[in-house]
Amino acid sequence: MDCDRVCVLLRHGNKYRVTGVTGVDVIDRRGNQSACLxxxxxxxxxxxxxxxxxATESLxxxxxxxxxxxxxxxxxxxxxxxPLLSREKATxxxxxxxxxxxxxxxAQPIAMISFERFRGEPLDQITPAMVTVCEEAVLALSxxxxxxxxxxxxxxxxxxxxxxxxxRHRTMTVAAIATSIVIASMVIQTDYKVTATGTIEPLxxxxxxxxxxxVVTRLLVNDGDMVxxxxxxxxxxxxxxxRQSEEIAGEIHTVMEKLGAINASLVSGGSxxxxxxxESEMSIERRxxxxxxxxxxxxxxxxxxxxxRQTLRSPITGQVIGWRLxxxxxxxxxxxxxxxxxxxxxxGPKTLRLQVPDRETAALLQHADANDQPLRVDFILxxxxxxxxxxxxxxxxxxxxxxxxxxxxxDVRADVKPDQPIAAKTGADVTAGIxxxxxxxxxxxxxxxxxxxHQHIRFHLTR
Numbered sequence: 001m002d003c004d005r006v007c008v009l010l011r012h013g014n015k016y017r018v019t020g021v022t023g024v025d026v027i028d029r030r031g032n033q034s035a036c037l038x039x040x041x042x043x044x045x046x047x048x049x050x051x052x053x054x055a056t057e058s059l060x061x062x063x064x065x066x067x068x069x070x071x072x073x074x075x076x077x078x079x080x081x082x083p084l085l086s087r088e089k090a091t092x093x094x095x096x097x098x099x100x101x102x103x104x105x106x107a108q109p110i111a112m113i114s115f116e117r118f119r120g121e122p123l124d125q126i127t128p129a130m131v132t133v134c135e136e137a138v139l140a141l142s143x144x145x146x147x148x149x150x151x152x153x154x155x156x157x158x159x160x161x162x163x164x165x166x167x168r169h170r171t172m173t174v175a176a177i178a179t180s181i182v183i184a185s186m187v188i189q190t191d192y193k194v195t196a197t198g199t200i201e202p203l204x205x206x207x208x209x210x211x212x213x214x215v216v217t218r219l220l221v222n223d224g225d226m227v228x229x230x231x232x233x234x235x236x237x238x239x240x241x242x243r244q245s246e247e248i249a250g251e252i253h254t255v256m257e258k259l260g261a262i263n264a265s266l267v268s269g270g271s272x273x274x275x276x277x278x279e280s281e282m283s284i285e286r287r288x289x290x291x292x293x294x295x296x297x298x299x300x301x302x303x304x305x306x307x308x309r310q311t312l313r314s315p316i317t318g319q320v321i322g323w324r325l326x327x328x329x330x331x332x333x334x335x336x337x338x339x340x341x342x343x344x345x346x347x348g349p350k351t352l353r354l355q356v357p358d359r360e361t362a363a364l365l366q367h368a369d370a371n372d373q374p375l376r377v378d379f380i381l382x383x384x385x386x387x388x389x390x391x392x393x394x395x396x397x398x399x400x401x402x403x404x405x406x407x408x409x410x411d412v413r414a415d416v417k418p419d420q421p422i423a424a425k426t427g428a429d430v431t432a433g434i435x436x437x438x439x440x441x442x443x444x445x446x447x448x449x450x451x452x453x454h455q456h457i458r459f460h461l462t463r
Contacts, residue, residue: 001115001129001130001133002123002129003079003116003117003123003130004118005114005115005116005118006021006022006115007022007116008020008137009038009113009114010111010141011109011112015038015042016041016042016045016111016112017029017038018037032073033073036066036073036074039066039069039070040066040067040069040070041112041114043062043066043067044063044083044112045109045112046062047063048109049083050080050081050082050126051063051067051080051081052078052079052080053067053071053076053078053079053080053081054067054071054078054122056124074116075118076116077117077118077119077120077122078116078117078123078124079114079115079117079123080115081112081113082112082115082126083111083112084110084113084137084138084141086138086142086145110138110141111141113133115130182442184441185441186440186441188441189438189439189440190438190439190444191437191438192435192437192438192439192443193378193433193434193435194356194363194364194433194434195357195432196354196356196357196360196412196433196434197354197355197432198352198353198354199353199427199428200350200416200422200426200428200430201344201352201353201426201427202318202344202345202348202349203345203348203349203351204316204318204344204348205342205343205345206315206318206342207339207341208234208341209337209339209340210236210335210338211236211310211312211336212236212238212241212306213238213240213333213334213335214237214239214310214334215332216234216235216329216330216332216333216334218234219325219326219329219330220232220233220234221325221341222320222325222326223320223323223324223325224321225320226318226319226320227314227317227318227320227343228314228317231314232311232313233312233313233314233320233343234311234312235310235312236310236312238306238310241303241306241307241310245300245303245304245307248296248299249300251296252297252300255293255296259286259290262282262285262286265282266279266282266283266286312340318343318344318346319343319344319345319426320341320342320343321341321342321426322342325340344426349415349416350415350416350422351391351394351414351415351416352377352379352391352414352415352430352432354412354413355403355409355412356409356412356434357407357408357409357410358400359451361410363436363437364410364412364434364436365396366436368396374392374394375392375393375434375435376390376391376392376435377390377391377393377414377432377433378390378435379414379430379433380430381422381424381429381430382428383425383428389416389417391416391417392415392417393413393434395413396411396412396413397411397412414432414434
């Protein structure tokens with residue numbers, strides 16, 4: 001072709017990118033030469049005719065400026081930049097003539113190709129070899145562009161490879177096996193279970209709350225202690241009750257002293273010089289003091305009852321369930337209604353406190369309403385995942401609640417069957433599967449995909 005370098009620039013949108021340079025394996029598109037050549041190609045493509053450089057005639061400033069910049073960066077002595085038009089074939093005259101071609105929708109530059117010399121005679125003519133290269137490049141690039149625009153081209157290529165004579169038998173065998181598996185998964189029924197997570201706890205648990213504001217004066221139990229029904233667990237002291245008790249005791253003492261003095265006066269007045277008027281007044285005062293004394297004693301009984309309530313006793317026989325009771329409670333103030341700890345019957349029946357995700361509640365509630373028998377539950381312990389235990393659903397909440405992660409959950413309580421001795425810590429994590437009837441294998445395996453389609457795709461397309 002009688003040139004030193006050939007560069008090919010493909011059109012991408014409204015720009016041209018350097019995609020091929022003779023003698024260069026890796027093109028640095030961020031380099032100055034590539035950037036200047038792309039600017040020159042974009043400006044020269046507007047004319048629709050070959051651009052010889054250096055120019056022998058005056059050029060518009062939109063072309064002259066990027067041309068001078070490119071020649072300064074590339075050190076090219078001479079060259080020609082030819083637009084490749086998007087048509088089946090460009091003729092020799094159209095490629096070599098200096099007049100601009102008619103710009104139509106069928107004659108758009110899909111690429112630019114430059115032929116350059118660094119030494120020797122100036123490249124002032126387009127040789128037949130260059131025309132041949134351009135003609136073949138137009139056909140090759142047009143076909144490549146059409147091939148690249150085919151819809152789902154990778155899929156059709158993959159299908160073509162699969163259905164080729166070499167692989168056709170294998171493809172048909174695999175398709176038959178896959179179809180059989182899909183049909184079988186739609187026909188074969190299997191157990192459908194809703195997955196839930198939660199904890200295992202004793203069925204009988206009694207929480208111990210502070211009856212009033214006060215200070216823990218005596219803590220008689222620790223974490224994990226076994227207690228019997230009626231054992232003293234905690235003694236509280238309420239400063240206000242103590243003050244009221246002392247005040248009432250003092251008032252009772254004062255009233256009794258006054259009442260004793262009046263009785264003594266009445267006894268001595270009946271045999272000495274007392275008048276009937278004085279005796280009548282003292283009798284009235286005595287009745288008033290007796291009434292006041294009865295009221296004070298009633299208040300004293302109420303305060304004694306309140307003080308007795310400051311002593312907490314175990315309501316059942318069981319184990320103390322708490323955490324660091326000595327550090328949290330001993331000699332520390334507590335508020336009324338504050339949960340101190342719990343007493344649980346660890347040797348008695350167990351129950352599961354489960355949470356079912358909101359997306360699984362429909363199947364659970366539907367199966368529960370359609371069956372009179374309790375739903376079966378299979379569960380495993382996090383501490384012993386190799387063994388499966390059974391339970392039965394005893395209670396389903398009427399509404400969902402929000403857990404610590406902000407997800408809607410439905411609370412479910414399931415009682416463990418009594419014939420299963422389970423040695424597990426109170427509050428141990430469990431993973432449970434609640435039996436909700438039978439469904440096809442396909443629905444059981446791919447239910448989440450179907451749910452996602454209906455919730456996030458179909459709903460938004462049909463509304």
